[in-house]
Amino acid sequence: MIGAFSEAFELLLSGDPALWDVIFRSLWVSSAASVLAMVTAIPLAVLLGTIPFPGRWVINTVVGSFQAIPAVVVGLLVYLLLTKQGPLGDLRLLFTSWAILIAQFILVLPMAVALVTGRMRDLWRRFGDLYRLDGASFGTRMRALFVMAPGPVIVVGLTVFGRAISEVGAAIIVGGNLEYATRVLTTAIKLEVEQGKLAEALAFGAVLLLLALIVNLSARLVTAVLPEQDLERK
């Protein structure tokens, strides 16, 4: 294990272009998917978290269940969408990084909606009355979320990113694990195992673990610097 980590560092320091290509792609695809998922999820979460309407629990239950969808299933669905004879086949996106981005976006969206909705509901339960005095518009509610709880929103973003960058099932089906085109950290690990190069696979795994560590530390830092606000303190 320790040998693998030192080998991982050696690999990183050696400046192997193939390794950095894989790391860079993993980072940009998964962060783009996460940012897009958050941008989509936040307005939905503000609606779901602050407006009581009949049947809201149904939507919440569906969103909650979709959090458990396996990455391979998402990969399969996106494959069927993007295959040449599929509904979006003309876009020629299959086996490109865009396909992985789309799959990861779909994969993490339910998680993003559920987690932000939870934050928003808490917030609204505590401070909703104060905001409602001014006749809270949708924009006001959005602003409330960002003013009162910027830290938690960023932490959700980081959690979502962690899920996106660590999935392998979708990336392998819709990306195809093409070197210098669609190979990401997890599919690279799978490939090394397939070739019996277990040490190299562990080295890639160590890189992934290192990224997870950085993400976790950032989340802690964000929580420390931007704690959830109390209205009294403002």
Add this chain to the structure above:
Amino acid sequence: MIRSLNILLIVFAFAAPLTAWSEPIRIGGTTSVRDSGLLDALQTAFSEDTGRDMQFIVGGTGRVLKLLEAQDVSGALVHDTRSELALVDGGGAARRLDVMRNDYIILGPREVNVPAEAVPLLQELAATRLAFVSRGDNSGTHKAELRLWQAAQIDVATKAARRWYRKSGTGQGATLNIAASLDAFVLADGATWLAFENKADLRPKGCFGDALKNVYGVLVGYDDQAVDADGALFAQWLTGPGQAVIAAFKIGDMAPFAPLSDMQREGPMPTAEAFCSG
């Protein structure tokens, strides 16, 4: 938020031309071609000769033929002649040409002594219930393995066989890893075995027999109704100038692939003797 979005858009703008809008030739192929390293040699020579980049989507023969039929790849380099011809007959591919041989070997634990002929070897496995790991994934190698059992007149689908016959349902490398850790026998193509780096106590045990013959073919797909031009270009290159690349490809001092343009289709490959004696 806005700022980070801006940065992201810039990253997109640079990354996009590298990924989505260049149009390389997409070929489906089996793991053995990639894992042996032959793929790298073919890719380099192909783009030198034709000026086109080639991307290789890797999977078992069954999956690759499905990709070809769905027109998600332009051509395929696979190794199950029977299902290749069936696809051409069924209208899923335009044509098929012979490319090369890379015969199978049966691997097993170093210390176990078994016949070097494939069929008697399998019969002994079944009689003594020595463990065997099957790909079980509808790949070309899996189908070849099933034909081997048929030739040995052994039914591996029985309940009794479950005690020693295991299906991994994964690729060649993963299956070799499993066999290595279970001290089991396993079928693999010679090239993948040579390049495989976790050999552990596995050694070539069965190297002879007609049923170990492993022929690769190239298929040209369709682009809507027309013959796929990219696939045709690749097939033409592979059966022409590509043959020299295949012949020159070596792992250590062994040449695991034999181009079919300059060798007979019958008889054992020169590598068979080297595997079972070394």
